[in-house]
Amino acid sequence: MTVARPEVGRLLIVGAGPVGLSAGILAGRLGIPTVIVERHPGTAIHPKARGITIRTMELFRQWGVEDEVRAVGVPRETRNGVTFAKTLSDPDYRWVRVEDAETTGLFSPTVGAGCPQDRLELVLLEAARSLPSLEIRFGTEVQDLLDHGDSVTATVRDVESGEVSTIESDYVIGADGGRSTTRDLIGATMDGPNALNSNINIHFDADLRGLVEDHPSRLYWIDNPPHVTGVFATLDGNREWLLNVVSDDVDSFTEEHCIDLVRHAAGILDLDVRIIDVLRWNAAAQVASSWRSGRVFLVGDAAHLMPPYGGFGANTGVQDAHNLVWKLSACLGGWGGEGLLASYEAERHPVAAWTIEQSRERMKTLVKAQPNVSDEVLQSQVAERVDGVVFGYAYDTSSVVVPDGSAPPVVADPAGDYVPVGRPGHRAPHVPLRRGDDRISTIDLFDDSYVLLSLGESAWQEAFDLTARDRDVPLAIVEVGSDVEDTDGVFAARYGLDVGGAVLVRPDGYVAWRSATSPPPDAKDQAMSVLEVVTGNGGS
Numbered sequence: 001m002t003v004a005r006p007e008v009g010r011l012l013i014v015g016a017g018p019v020g021l022s023a024g025i026l027a028g029r030l031g032i033p034t035v036i037v038e039r040h041p042g043t044a045i046h047p048k049a050r051g052i053t054i055r056t057m058e059l060f061r062q063w064g065v066e067d068e069v070r071a072v073g074v075p076r077e078t079r080n081g082v083t084f085a086k087t088l089s090d091p092d093y094r095w096v097r098v099e100d101a102e103t104t105g106l107f108s109p110t111v112g113a114g115c116p117q118d119r120l121e122l123v124l125l126e127a128a129r130s131l132p133s134l135e136i137r138f139g140t141e142v143q144d145l146l147d148h149g150d151s152v153t154a155t156v157r158d159v160e161s162g163e164v165s166t167i168e169s170d171y172v173i174g175a176d177g178g179r180s181t182t183r184d185l186i187g188a189t190m191d192g193p194n195a196l197n198s199n200i201n202i203h204f205d206a207d208l209r210g211l212v213e214d215h216p217s218r219l220y221w222i223d224n225p226p227h228v229t230g231v232f233a234t235l236d237g238n239r240e241w242l243l244n245v246v247s248d249d250v251d252s253f254t255e256e257h258c259i260d261l262v263r264h265a266a267g268i269l270d271l272d273v274r275i276i277d278v279l280r281w282n283a284a285a286q287v288a289s290s291w292r293s294g295r296v297f298l299v300g301d302a303a304h305l306m307p308p309y310g311g312f313g314a315n316t317g318v319q320d321a322h323n324l325v326w327k328l329s330a331c332l333g334g335w336g337g338e339g340l341l342a343s344y345e346a347e348r349h350p351v352a353a354w355t356i357e358q359s360r361e362r363m364k365t366l367v368k369a370q371p372n373v374s375d376e377v378l379q380s381q382v383a384e385r386v387d388g389v390v391f392g393y394a395y396d397t398s399s400v401v402v403p404d405g406s407a408p409p410v411v412a413d414p415a416g417d418y419v420p421v422g423r424p425g426h427r428a429p430h431v432p433l434r435r436g437d438d439r440i441s442t443i444d445l446f447d448d449s450y451v452l453l454s455l456g457e458s459a460w461q462e463a464f465d466l467t468a469r470d471r472d473v474p475l476a477i478v479e480v481g482s483d484v485e486d487t488d489g490v491f492a493a494r495y496g497l498d499v500g501g502a503v504l505v506r507p508d509g510y511v512a513w514r515s516a517t518s519p520p521p522d523a524k525d526q527a528m529s530v531l532e533v534v535t536g537n538g539g540s
Helices: 018-029 054-063 066-072 076-080 117-129 181-185 255-266 313-332 338-368 375-382 387-391 459-471 491-495 523-534
Strands: 011-014 034-038 081-085 094-097 134-138 140-147 152-158 164-169 171-174 197-205 219-224 228-234 240-246 274-283 286-288 296-298 432-435 438-441 450-455 475-480 502-505 511-515
Touching (some): 011 018, 011 164, 018 134, 018 313, 034 140, 054 066, 054 313, 450 459, 459 523
Parallel strands (some): 011 171, 034 134, 081 219, 450 475
Antiparallel strands (some): 152 164, 197 240, 219 228, 432 438, 450 502
């Protein structure tokens, strides 16, 4: 067997699903020479996941693909409710309104969306291919990884031709899903149950519009024993649908049986149904024993698997990539230290574990929800807020965050409630701003550098500017009241600043440091100490 001459890149990403493509886009926007390899011949052919949280849509907005994602997704009005009925044609259906931050845009300049994974991947693929430093190879699988300490050699195989070659890179990101080869190669295992239940997704074409046009919903829960109990989800607001059924015997479901299930769930036994695809899968709740081995990192389903209830899985994976890629870029750029890389798993592992717990709780709640309970009970069971899961997690114990001694906000329901706060370790809150003639958000300011936000003119500006220049740390300085206008007058309260105070926000939009007031005389020394910590280069 002949092995081709090694190729060289700064970053190798294994997997071209939503998380791998997102990691590639992030790397490409930072100018990192990157190769993505994917063992399948193309993007996903099954719609799979649909829910996209606001936090992920904020990134899509930043990458310039928000409008494209919405254009190929399901109509926005379908996200405002959930239906319970015996069949889809049952006139006695129960419709429950779901009003949360995902539909109102309360905490963000954007709102959540529903977009089937197969369509989402095509949008992300087009965006990724537009980046000159990014190369994508389908039909290519990783067979081995050899970490040399200062680089990694990946042995890859062309699936069609069988040709084996190698790729040399500084770092590797494993975004290759629940059956991750990357995870196996670094010797990590998955902890937790791998089969909470067995499912079948029936992807089909049928004209069901007339049955739901007066109550469009995120989900249509069907309870029609003994024929079928399951959940309908529209994929285009028109003819394309999914029916999910939980069963201990999904492997025996024939195409004829799937058609029969769709007809009984719709309540129309002669319904014209065309099966497009069938996917069998198990709901799991697992976290990898390790997310890193040397220069190899795991993200997304390779690092964690969670039940689909709440739609957090792919979104959590995209946030993993968002947390990791800028840190790799910092180390490649020479200004980031080992502490940044060590912080990746320390920050993201607890978030994944907690999100899995919330998914399991929602799974219990939704399974119990039945159309014969009172309106009040049904509303409480279905319309549980998830704002805390989407926005509320914090990295306040991270080694690359400088605490300011303040206490975190107290909320009655950590999963449902979210309080915007500019405390170190928390997501920098959304505040509407005006820059010239443009209306923007603070969220739009955070991308490829640290950002120092000050309330009015502040001596912190010069201190951090000089120190960042000395250390080649990318830093943008934005003065609220001069560079941008606080149109709603809420910036000071939301970020916890007095005039002259400042916050330092990381490229991933999380607060790294805050001083509520103007600096003392030794501001430059303090700025130097802060930058040492937040860039992972030590300090205290």
